[in-house]
Amino acid sequence: MDEIIKIVFDIVSFSCIMVLIVSGLAIIASLMGIFNFAHGEFVLLGAYTTWLFQESGLPVWAGMLAAPFIVGAFGFFLEVTIIRRFYKAAIVAMLATYAIGLIVREIVRPLIGGRFYKVSEPIPGLFEIGDMSFSIWRGVIIVLTIIIMTSCYLFLTKTNYGLKIRGAMENPALARTCGISTAKLYAFTFAFGAALAGLAGALMVPLYTLFADLGLRFLVMAFLSVMLGGVGTFEGPVLGSALIGAMVPGFQWLREIPYIVDFLSPIFSEVLVFLTAIIIVKIRPQGLIKRGRI
Amino acid sequence: MRSNNSRKYLPIIEICLLVGLIVAPLFINEFMTVILTRMLILGLLAISFELCWGYSGIMTFGQGLFFGMAGYVVALFANKAGFVQIWGVIPIGLLVGAITSFVIAWLLLLGRKPPEIIFVALGTLTFSYAAERLVSGWYWVGGGNGLSIFDFLSFGSFEIEAGRLFYYIAGTILLISYLISRYLVKSQLGLVLAGTRQNEKRMAFLGYRVRTYKALVFTFAGAIAGLGGALYAHHEGFIGPNNMGIGISTMAVLYTLFGGAGSLIGPIIGVLAIETISFNLSDIDAFKSFWPVILGVILLVIVTFKPDGLIGFIVSQRERIGTFGKISKKNKNQDS
Numbered sequence: 001m002d003e004i005i006k007i008v009f010d011i012v013s014f015s016c017i018m019v020l021i022v023s024g025l026a027i028i029a030s031l032m033g034i035f036n037f038a039h040g041e042f043v044l045l046g047a048y049t050t051w052l053f054q055e056s057g058l059p060v061w062a063g064m065l066a067a068p069f070i071v072g073a074f075g076f077f078l079e080v081t082i083i084r085r086f087y088k089a090a091i092v093a094m095l096a097t098y099a100i101g102l103i104v105r106e107i108v109r110p111l112i113g114g115r116f117y118k119v120s121e122p123i124p125g126l127f128e129i130g131d132m133s134f135s136i137w138r139g140v141i142i143v144l145t146i147i148i149m150t151s152c153y154l155f156l157t158k159t160n161y162g163l164k165i166r167g168a169m170e171n172p173a174l175a176r177t178c179g180i181s182t183a184k185l186y187a188f189t190f191a192f193g194a195a196l197a198g199l200a201g202a203l204m205v206p207l208y209t210l211f212a213d214l215g216l217r218f219l220v221m222a223f224l225s226v227m228l229g230g231v232g233t234f235e236g237p238v239l240g241s242a243l244i245g246a247m248v249p250g251f252q253w254l255r256e257i258p259y260i261v262d263f264l265s266p267i268f269s270e271v272l273v274f275l276t277a278i279i280i281v282k283i284r285p286q287g288l289i290k291r292g293r294i
Numbered sequence: 295m296r297s298n299n300s301r302k303y304l305p306i307i308e309i310c311l312l313v314g315l316i317v318a319p320l321f322i323n324e325f326m327t328v329i330l331t332r333m334l335i336l337g338l339l340a341i342s343f344e345l346c347w348g349y350s351g352i353m354t355f356g357q358g359l360f361f362g363m364a365g366y367v368v369a370l371f372a373n374k375a376g377f378v379q380i381w382g383v384i385p386i387g388l389l390v391g392a393i394t395s396f397v398i399a400w401l402l403l404l405g406r407k408p409p410e411i412i413f414v415a416l417g418t419l420t421f422s423y424a425a426e427r428l429v430s431g432w433y434w435v436g437g438g439n440g441l442s443i444f445d446f447l448s449f450g451s452f453e454i455e456a457g458r459l460f461y462y463i464a465g466t467i468l469l470i471s472y473l474i475s476r477y478l479v480k481s482q483l484g485l486v487l488a489g490t491r492q493n494e495k496r497m498a499f500l501g502y503r504v505r506t507y508k509a510l511v512f513t514f515a516g517a518i519a520g521l522g523g524a525l526y527a528h529h530e531g532f533i534g535p536n537n538m539g540i541g542i543s544t545m546a547v548l549y550t551l552f553g554g555a556g557s558l559i560g561p562i563i564g565v566l567a568i569e570t571i572s573f574n575l576s577d578i579d580a581f582k583s584f585w586p587v588i589l590g591v592i593l594l595v596i597v598t599f600k601p602d603g604l605i606g607f608i609v610s611q612r613e614r615i616g617t618f619g620k621i622s623k624k625n626k627n628q629d630s
Contacts, residue, residue: 035412085598091353091411095551095597102544103590110583216540220423223416267431274424278401278417285405 002132011245013138016145017204018241021222023149024196026237031169031189034083034093038101040219041108042194044212045071046201048108051119051210060206061122067202068195075194079187087186101215109212121206141203148199165189224277230287239288247273303609308559315465319458328529331461333569334468335529336549338522340561341468341475343546345515348555349479350508351491353411356398356418357519357546359425362538364390364520365527366429369441372528378445380454383524384467391520392513399509399516408494408505419540426539440534447528456529464525468562471518476558478514487511519546548589551596554603557614563604568592 025039046067053063078100086093123140126133156162168175168182176182201214208214221244222237229240251269281287315334319327339361346352364387371377371386402417403409409417430438446453447460454460478484489497490504498504527533536542545568553564568589575581581588600606602614 035416082594082598092597092601094353094412094415095547096594098544098547099590099594099597102593103587106584106586106590109586216423220416220420223420227413267427271424271428274420278420282401282405285407 005132006134009134009138011242013141013207014245014248015238015242016142017200017207018222018225018245019145019149019238020196020200020203021218022225022237022241023152024193024200025222026226027196028190028193031165032083032087032186033090034086034097035090036193037094037098037219038078038104039097039193039197039222040215040217041101041104042071042075042197042215043201043204043218044108044215045074045104046198047119047205047210047214048112048201049198050202050205051112051117054119059122060120064122064199064202068199071198071201072191072195076187076191078194079190083190084183084186101219105212105215112210112212115211117210119205119210137206141207144203148196220274224274224281226287227281228277228288236287243288244273244277247276302613304557304559304613307563307605307608311559311562312469319461324457327458327461328456329569329573331456331464331529332526333565334461334464335522335525336545336569337468337562337565338471338518338525339542339546340549340553340565341471341558342515342519342522343550344555344558344561345475345479345511345518347547347550348557348561349484349491350487350511351411351494352403352508352512353415354418354512355415355422355540355543355547356395357515358537358539358541358543359398359418359422360391360395360516360519361523361526361542361546362425362429362533362535363394364523365533365537366435366441368524369443369527369533370435372443372445373441376445378443378448378528380447380449380463383447383528384521387521387524388517389520391523392517394520395516396509396513399512403505403509403512408498418543422539422543426535426541429538430535436534438535440532440537441527443528443531443533456531460529464529467521467525471521472558472562475518478511479558483507544589544593548593550603551601552592552603554605554609554614556602557605557609560603560605567604 021039021043024042025036028034028036028039049067049070050060050063053066054060082096082100083093086096121135121137123136125136127136127139128134156166164175164180165185167178168180168185172182201218221241225237225240225244227240228243229236229238248270251272315330318330322330339357342360343354343357346354346357367390368383368386371382398418398421402414429435435441446455448454454463479487486497486502486507489500490502490507494504523533523537526537549564549568550561551564552568553562554560572585575585575588596603602611605614
């Protein structure tokens with residue numbers, strides 16, 4: 001029982017990271033109709049910023065605080081210079097964002113020298129409930145994600161600006177006729193989505209390691225979460241990422257069965273997660289949760 | 295109405311390139327011939343992506359997977375069974391490429407609802423990434439070090455070393471693949487594909503099984519990529535995780551877009567151009583680590599400013615889209 005609660009806790013903290021990444025991806029996709037292939041690299045940049053802070057002797061939490069702003073600013077810069085040209089052609093935009101992702105990834109790769117780095121947790125240690133002890137940092141991630149997602153929801157539904165965003169999402173042409181500058185909205189939203197990814201990267205990096213292909217990995221996982229959960233809902237990706245998060249340790253357990261251990265290296269289980277996810281998508285293409293509201 | 299006086303550049307480019315490639319080994323040394331052979335083999339990869347993207351509108355980051363998969367299989371045949379006969383290697387490459395791409399086409403393209411371009415792009419990206427991770431962590435296939443092939447590709451007991459002979463063999467294979475692809479895209483099948491690319495829904499309403507056509511082309515393209523991979527593994531004597539997955543898939547995209555998608559000869563020009571630049575820059579250490587960044591910048595610039603690639607400087611949009619099927623005598627008379 002204790003084991004199960006612990007594993008659920010780990011899965012929830014992983015899902016929280018995925019929620020931050022996926023919601024950034026989704027808000028850009030639903031507002032501008034662009035699927036951002038460079039989103040994984042925004043996560044990487046967030047993680048890299050945090051690591052840079054640690055390397056230069058500054059506190060890690062300062063890096064985490066700075067990461068969303070730096071990545072957000074970078075996203076804003078990209079939107080204004082490049083992404084803006086492609087609103088009329090979603091496919092070309094996809095290629096352009098892929099190229100941006102490639103450039104960022106390959107610039108970061110020599111900078112971290114192809115190695116794997118650890119970043120220490122800003123608040124190390126464990127907290128205890130009853131007999132069980134949990135990692136504080138994972139708890140912080142869960143709490144932060146809930147706070148951020150709630151404030152995002154309130155921002156979108158309660159504020160004036162949120163209304164404009166929702167209006168532009170619904171009907172951009174009509175929004176423009178009403179005197180809303182969609183160009184400004186788009187730039188802001190793109191930066192916001194990038195900032196969420198940057199934050200996710202910064203929060204996540206103590207739990208994982210920093211390496212150049214990290215962005216690619218999270219892009220693939222975000223894609224599978226969305227596909228598993230169902231496109232166009234909020235709960236879908238949450239459930240999908242929980243499932244992916246559950247599968248990663250789930251397949252690790254398989255390795256304890258004799259004979260199978262010969263075939264399953266740690267990497268195998270990750271590959272198996274991808275394959276299983278794709279097969280589930282094949283069987284149930286509409287996702288686990290059907291298209292509903294939003 | 296088709297005007298007869300519109301100039302045709304594509305056949306001229308094709309013939310010039312063909313003649314150029316045939317006589318090239320007579321003027322360059324052995325070492326350069328080997329480099330040029332590698333370009334020809336990568337040309338197969340480029341054609342395979344071109345068929346998917348340029349002609350049927352399937353954005354795929356999976357061509358590297360078929361390429362690498364076939365390379366690994368022939369390398370395993372060579373290492374574990376000592377089988378290096380060319381009459382076996384070529385069909386194995388074709389078959390592995392075709393089977394792998396068919397499985398992926400079945401998973402991604404032949405679903406219950408028509409797949410979106412983004413879905414296919416990310417799906418193939420996922421497979422490429424997974425495959426790359428798999429082979430780099432699997433020690434039976436060499437792990438991160440890859441597999442080396444020590445024996446030369448041979449026919450009977452005659453060994454084909456990398457050099458002039460290999461160059462002409464690779465060239466012939468490329469030429470045959472090119473001609474078959476050219477025939478395909480100019481035939482009525484090509485017309486269906488062109489229609490699909492423009493308006494998929496309408497083609498479906500006209501009664502075409504659009505997804506089946508797409509899966510067909512995808513599988514054919516996969517076979518060509520597999521052929522390329524098999525030849526590549528034997529030519530380089532090596533196949534590693536870098537030759538399978540995201541990196542090489544990106545190269546396929548880049549070759550095609552740089553040369554000019556939708557013209558079939560464009561990707562070959564793209565391969566020659568990019569690999570020549572890469573070869574010339576590889577001596578300079580400062581450029582070496584930033585070469586992938588430069589490639590990314592090239593891709594971004596091409597996508598932003600010159601979507602029809604190098605070939606767009608010479609060939610008009612109209613000629614690139616081209617004509618389809620045989621023009622019957624009756625139609626021809628009406629035209630003139």
